[in-house]
Amino acid sequence: MKEQLRQLKEEFLCLVEKVTDPEALETLKTEFLGRKGKLNAIMKEMASLAVDERRLVGKLANEVKEAIEASYGEARGKAEKAKKAEKAGWERIDVTQPIIPERGTGHLHPVTQVQEELEDLFTSMGFMIADGPELESDYFNFTTLNIPPTHPARDMQDTFYIEGYPGLVMRTHTSPVQIRAMRKWGVPLRMVAPGRCFRNESTDPRHEHTFHQLEGMVIDKGISLAHMKGVLERVAQHLYGKDTKVRMRPKFYPFVEPGVNGEVTCFLCKGEGCRLCKKTGWLEIFGAGMVHPSVLREGGVDPKEYSGFAFGFGLTRLVMLKYGIDDIRHLESGDIRFLKQF
Amino acid sequence: MLLSKHWLTQFVKLPRGVSDSDIASAITNSTVEVERVVDQAKVFENIVVGLVKSVGAHPNADRLKVCQVDVGSCVAQVVCGGANVVAGMKAVVALPGAKVRWHGEGELVELTDTVIRGQKSSGMICASAEIGLPKSPTEGEHDILDLGADDHPAGTQLSKALGRDDVIFEIEHKSLTNRPDLLCHYGMAREVAALLRVPLAKYSVPALRAGKGISLSVEVEDPKLCPRYMAVAVENVKVAPSPEWLRERLNACGVRAINNVVDVTNYVMLELGQPMHAFDADKIGGDGVKIKVRNAKRGEKLECLDEQTYSLDADALLITDGKHPIAIAGVMGGSRTAVEEKTTRIVFESANFLPISVRKTSQKLSLRSESSARFEKAIDPELCPLALARAVELLREICPTANVASAIVDKRARVAKPPTIQLSVQRVNDRLGTNISAKEMKDILTRLGFIVTARKGGFQVRIPSWRATKDVSIFEDLVEEIARLHGYDHIVSQMPSFPITPPRQSRVRDLVRRARHILAATFNALEVYQYAFVSPQTLEALGEDTKKYIRLANPLADDRPLLVRSLIPNLLESVRRNQRVVDEVSLFECERVFLADVSGEETGEGKEFLPGQPLMLAGVFSRKGCEEPFWEVKAMALCVLENIGIKAVLRARGGSSTWQHQGRVAEVVVGDVVVGIVAEVEHAISSAFGLDNRVGAFEINMDVVAGLPVVQTSYKPIASHPCVERDMAFIVDDSLEFAHIHSSVSGASELLREVRLFDVYRGNGVDEGKKSMAIRLVMQADDRTLESREADDVVAKVRDVLEKKFGGMMRA
Missing domain, CATH: 2.40.50.140 (Nucleic acid-binding proteins)
Structure with a gap:
């Protein structure tokens, strides 16, 4: 009997090797271990054995059973895995294949993207986002900003005027929002005002009559030029990395005193000098200054008590620099081939 | 503006080892941008x-x-x-x-x-x-x-x-609006001397001595318009080309040489910044020259050196010979009295005119000259005598026969006392966030020519005449002088401190921002930026009345002179442009429109208001083969509103614009408030406009939306009992609106939770003028599972409503 049991085990181990289908395996197992299976058939004869012998055979039978079950389990596991793999094989998808029909994606205008990035930075520093009309009064666009009607500084900005409304202009900068914000919200004030501006100049790859700026203003007691430098450095570092430096040079704007133009380390060459920065290592991206006392007065703020700074980033310029856009006219072209790139 | 290094170094000795680019960066860092340095050699x-x-x-x-x-x-x-x-x-x-x-x-x-x-x-x-x-x-x-x-x-x-060994500095002169003193070589030499801490040569010129032969007198009618007028006559002049060195120098500074007399006036202007003029004495009175400075008579005419004849207004200031105009003051001389080859006697003018007056005249005549550009920026009246003496000296140098032949006439308004400013050292440092010493401040101001006297805690600063015309008048002006010479690079940055308060929110900005993201993310639409200007051709093609539009007085090109009243016309142009490249165009824009008939914000002057400029959100959609783009734009409009918490519906109405398809146009309504429109472009207009496919468009007034109350979402428990669904199909008049059916049907039973339209059919099997609609009724009770009988009841009630109220005919 012992021999029979051993043979039974060998037979199973031999057969199980050849079966790969999980269901066939199940059948095979039943054939050996089932109620009417081969093992039971052998065991039926066990009654005829002596007690000692019976114990020995019983133990062996158990061992054989366990071996068969273990071998079955292993084979079954393998078989199932193989079957899954086979299925995965014929259900395989070429993951590199494009989606058919192609599904487009929407895109925000690059100016919107850069504007939102800056808005988020400024709101995180406690600045409010202000807004103002684009068709503006001459008074807010010029006069209140220390540019009276006869001032030669008016020549610095070519202006679109409106037929039948001698007092109106298409705003030439976002600076009128300074006055509106001071009058509306009072001081202390921290605000930025992104927006569209207009200059009456012919368009070419570098000039557009329509462009975007981001104006900013901070007014409180004791605000200094060093504060202005600090805030603008933060902005520059946010835009171009923590090693970015800010350089300021004197520049005349009638609504600030002192007035500066601001340059930042060229992000492309890190200040080494390259084509982008015209070999200077610096990129001019903003104008700024301490708010002129007469501008504060126009905003209803007492210049004896308060001081402040204002700045204006060329949003359009930032966008062109960021993406390496070489023709400003694309921005307002509405050309899908352009817009889809951002 | 072009500056010659040779000329500069006549007045300022450059330290050894200072290169041209050192000079350029000193000027750029502290004064004004040097755009280019050209080494002629x-x-x-x-x-x-x-x-x-x-x-x-x-x-x-x-x-x-x-x-x-x-x-x-x-x-x-x-x-x-x-x-x-x-x-x-x-x-x-x-x-x-x-x-x-x-x-x-x-x-x-x-x-x-x-x-x-x-x-x-x-x-x-x-x-x-x-x-x-x-x-x-x-x-x-x-x-x-x-x-x-x-x-x-x-x-x-x-x-x-060849005398071509000069170095030319190109200065960004637009930024010198406030520094007329720098529009010349001596002025810039003075600045460079201050920047590089080197001495400046005193501008010395021998005093003029009166001569005889010509009686010269000057009368100034209104000294306010002409604070100073100096003149002198010179005889025995031989008009000829200037010597090479003078021509070369003018040429290097971009001024064309003409003849020795004219060249002298230009040379003095470039050297001192004082515009000058020379008249032919024999054409303005000969032995007795009587100059009168007066306002023009209206319509008075003068032919100028540019050979154009100008008709003058009463506020133009003229130089006359007592009878006839001989020059437009500060702008340009007349051609009749110009110096020419046979001229032998001349009168030099060295005067000062009111900046505003020169500017107005020059603007009105569209006549700008080197002279007017300087006068309008307010130049120092103390230059007049220097320039006059220098001109005579220079003329005698290149034309030795010349001699003064008249008295030196100087008509001058009352001289104002030089202004002073009190300067507190502490205040300067507070404003700059610096710790600059009193000693350094004094040094900086002194180098720049200010006269500084110590006072308690600071200084009294007297402004030199060349800076006093307009440029420096208040404390802040001196702060700038100190800051720029101290060096902006030496100012250490600080962050201001503020109380922690969240910034004020702008609702409309917030909504617009969310709307943009929804349209891009949910509808795969592209955001475009477009001009605020639109062409009359576009508007007319869309059947718009261009009279309502605000018009630019000076459009760039004549093609877009009007301000948009809606974003849609330009969007349709974009569709037309893009349809050649792609099959599907889905665009949106968020911008202002300009409405003359609506009041906007205050102008700040009186009680006037600007034209209304609401912020609009607009979108267009078109796809090759899509016959009802209306649905896409309807979805855009409603989805955006729903996402920002506004429940809107569409209401059919006759289109108010010609371009709108009368059968496919609707108002977007929130409660009773109309917030926008959804429409398709009408066939004939669409094809005349050049649109290949049907186009749908929507436009929402975001300013109006921002003012609406937001529907607060409140949680409803999720039903624990299953719902029962039944479908029904029926035929009704095609003109019946679903909204009408929906609201009546929904009220048929309280068990009815949802009435969902899932099919509309017209055509075969349905009579003309009718449509078949299929709806799904979703029924549910909160406390029990509905029995079939209950559902049947609801269906019967709905059928009743459909049949009785709408004449509906059930389909099997």
Whole structure:
């Protein structure tokens, strides 16, 4: 009997090797271990054995059973895995294949993207986002900003005027929002005002009559030029990395005193000098200054008590620099081939 | 503005080792941007004056000659093809390393030692064109440039021999609006001296002595318009071309030389910043010149030096000879009284005019000159005598026969006391966030010419006349002087501290931002930025009345003179442009429109208001083969609103614009408030406009939306009992609106939770003028599972409503 049991085990181990289908395996197992299976058939004869012998055979039978079950389990596991793999094989998808029909994606205008990035930075520093009309009064666009009607500084900005409304202009900068914000919200004030501006100049790859700026203003007691430098450095570092430096040079704007133009380390060459920065290592991206006392007065703020700074980033310029856009006219072209790139 | 280094260094001695780019960056860092530095000599590098010692035949070429040329450092052998080369000639020799243009054509080529047909050649004897000079009058086609009687020794750098060894600084003059004192060489020399801490030469010019022969008088009608008028007559003038050095200097600064008298006036202007004029004395009175400065009579005419005749307004200021105008004050002289070749007696004018008056006149006449550009920026009246004396001195230098022939006339309004400013050291440092010492402040201001007197805690600062006209008048102006000379780079940045308060929110901005993201993310739409301007052709093609539109007074090109009243016309243009490239166009824009008939924000003057400028959100959609783009734009509009918490519906109405398809146009309504429109473009207009496919458009007024109350979402428990669904189909009149059916049906039973339209059909099997609709009824009770019988009841009620109220016919 012992021999029979051993043979039974060998037979199973031999057969199980050849079966790969999980269901066939199940059948095979039943054939050996089932109620009417081969093992039971052998065991039926066990009654005829002596007690000692019976114990020995019983133990062996158990061992054989366990071996068969273990071998079955292993084979079954393998078989199932193989079957899954086979299925995965014929259900395989070429993951590199494009989606058919192609599904487009929407895109925000690059100016919107850069504007939102800056808005988020400024709101995180406690600045409010202000807004103002684009068709503006001459008074807010010029006069209140220390540019009276006869001032030669008016020549610095070519202006679109409106037929039948001698007092109106298409705003030439976002600076009128300074006055509106001071009058509306009072001081202390921290605000930025992104927006569209207009200059009456012919368009070419570098000039557009329509462009975007981001104006900013901070007014409180004791605000200094060093504060202005600090805030603008933060902005520059946010835009171009923590090693970015800010350089300021004197520049005349009638609504600030002192007035500066601001340059930042060229992000492309890190200040080494390259084509982008015209070999200077610096990129001019903003104008700024301490708010002129007469501008504060126009905003209803007492210049004896308060001081402040204002700045204006060329949003359009930032966008062109960021993406390496070489023709400003694309921005307002509405050309899908352009817009889809951002 | 162009500045000559030679000229500057006449007044300021540059320290050793200071390069041209050092000067440029000092000016840029502390004063005004230097846009370019042009070294005139650069193009003539390694090009020298050579003396041809001998000329021999070339053994292997008939047309070539082998020359021995003294080039200073040695005698070099040069092979030359010039037809006119002879021994003893002074010629231009380009040495190895020089860059020349062969035969005046093609790119610049760098010369090297070479062998030409077996003969060594160390350089090249050049023709004018080969070194970028104009051909000299005697130079034939195959000739080289003969320097003739040039007295420079062999080996002299050509740039020096030609007087082309200056360095020109190009200044960004637009930024000098506030610094008229810098619009000249002496002024800039003064600034450079302050920046580089070097002394400035005093501007000295011998005092004028009165002469005899011409009686000269000046009358100024309104001293406010002409605070100072100086004049002097000079006789025995021989009008001729100016000497080379003067012409070259004017030329270097971009001013065309004319004749010695005119050149002197221009030279003095470039040197001192004082515009001057010279009249032919014999054309304005001869022995008795009576100048009168007065306002023009309306319509009075004057032909100016530019040969244009100007008709003047009463507020234009004129220089007259007592009867006739002879110049527009500060702008341009008249042509009749101009100095010409046979002129022998002249009157120099050196005057000061009210900036606003000059500016107004120059603007009104669209006549700008070097003179008006300076006067309108307010220049120092103390310049008048200096300039006048300098002009006479210079004229006598280049035309020694000339002599003063009249009294020196000086008509001057009352002289104002030089203004002073009190300066507190602490306040300056507070404003800059610095710790600059009183000593440094004093040093800076003194270097710049301010007169500084110590006072408690600071200074009293007297402003020099050249800075007092407009530029420096308040504390802040002095802060800038100190900051820029101290150096902005030396100011250490700080962050301001503020109380922690969240910034004020702008609802409309917030909504717009979310709307943009929804349209891009949910509808795969592209955001466009478009002009605020629109063309009348576009509007007319869309059937719009252009009279309602605000019009630019000075449009760039005539194609877009109108301000948009809606974003849609320009969006349709974009569709037209893009449809050639892609099959589907889905665009949106968020911008302002301009409405003359709506009041906007205050103008700030009186109780006036700007035209209304609501912020609009608009979108367009079109796809090849899509016959009802209406649905896409409807979805865009409603989805955006729903996402920002606004429940809107569409209400059919007759389109108010011609371009709108009368059967496919609706108002977007929230409660009773109309917030926008959704429409398709009408067929005929669409094809006339050039649109290939049907286009849907929507536009929402975001300012109005921002003012609406937001529906607060409140949680409803999720039903624990299953719902029952039943579908019904029925035929009704095509004109019936679903919204109407929906609201009636929904009220049929309280068990009815949802009435969902899932099919609409017209055509085969449905009569003309009718439509078949299929709806799904979703029924549910909160406390139990509905029995079939209950659902049947609801269906019966709905059927009843459909049949009785809408004449609906059930379909099997």
